[in-house]
Amino acid sequence: MKIDVSDILKSINKETKEEVTYDFDSFQSRLGDFPIRSKSPVILRIANQENKKLLIQGTVDLVADIPCGRCLENVPTSIHFDIDKELIIQDGSVVDEDMEEIDYLIGFELDVDKLVYAEILVNWPMRVLCKDDCKGICKVCGMNLNKGACNCQRTELDPRMAAIQDIFNKFKEV
Ligand SMILES: [Zn+2]
Ligand SMILES: [Zn+2]
Incomplete structure (x- = not known):
């Protein structure tokens, strides 16, 4: 106009x-x-x-x-x-x-x-969130984590878990 x-x-x-x-x-x-x-x-x-x-x-x-x-x-x-x-x-x-x-x-x-x-x-707003505690998306599979958990989530979130799993795997091999 x-x-x-x-x-x-x-x-x-x-x-x-x-x-x-x-x-x-x-x-x-x-x-x-x-x-x-x-x-x-x-x-x-x-x-x-x-x-x-x-x-x-x-x-x-x-x-x-x-x-x-x-x-x-x-x-x-x-x-x-x-x-x-x-x-x-x-x-x-x-x-x-x-x-x-x-x-x-x-x-x-x-x-x-x-x-x-x-x-x-x-x-224009600098940053918009759907809610303050939005869980975001899984960096591995891209799933929206507000809608549920995916299978790759555990190793993604806790690297120590992955290390322990490695030790167990080695132990089995022996
Ligand atoms: Zn969100
Ligand atoms: Zn995932």
């Missing part, structure tokens, strides 16, 4: 509130492709402050499927954060604090999808 901000930029202290949506239904990044299960519309406040600053504020609320960091099962994960941008109005155009152009605001067109995408990326 795109919003024309030319009116706001031209009028000192003008502001609008708009209910906006973003069009992507999955979040794709170099970490993977994560389906968005649900998302709330964003109430975006755009304000011209003294013809000096352009404020863009709103709250993003969504639920994305993110695999558990241990067992890889999908975990519906709530992501909730505020957008609070303070941009600089200079000679009728908008730049960031470093006087650089802004990729989600080209000319007078605010690209809501691009803005929200960049903010989700920054607020």
Whole structure:
């Protein structure tokens, strides 16, 4: 979704509130492709402050499927954060604090999808677990250990056991 901000930029202290949506239904990044299960519309406040600053504020609320960091099962994960941008109005155009152009605001067109995408990326959870005591997957056979034990589990978990078994095997050979 795109919003024309030319009116706001031209009028000192003008502001609008708009209910906006973003069009992507999955979040794709170099970490993977994560389906968005649900998302709330964003109430975006755009304000011209003294013809000096352009404020863009709103709250993003969504639920994305993110695999558990241990067992890889999908975990519906709530992501909730505020957008609070303070941009600089200079000679009728908008730049960031470093006087650089802004990729989600080209000319007078605010690209809501691009803005929200960049903010989700920054607020993406570092690590998701299905539960605090998730047992993970067996490193040998790949079984999800929350669903039961596999046969290779014992030697995997306790290397001392394996050593004792070796001794017994040797003893039998003698
Ligand atoms: Zn898990
Ligand atoms: Zn196993």
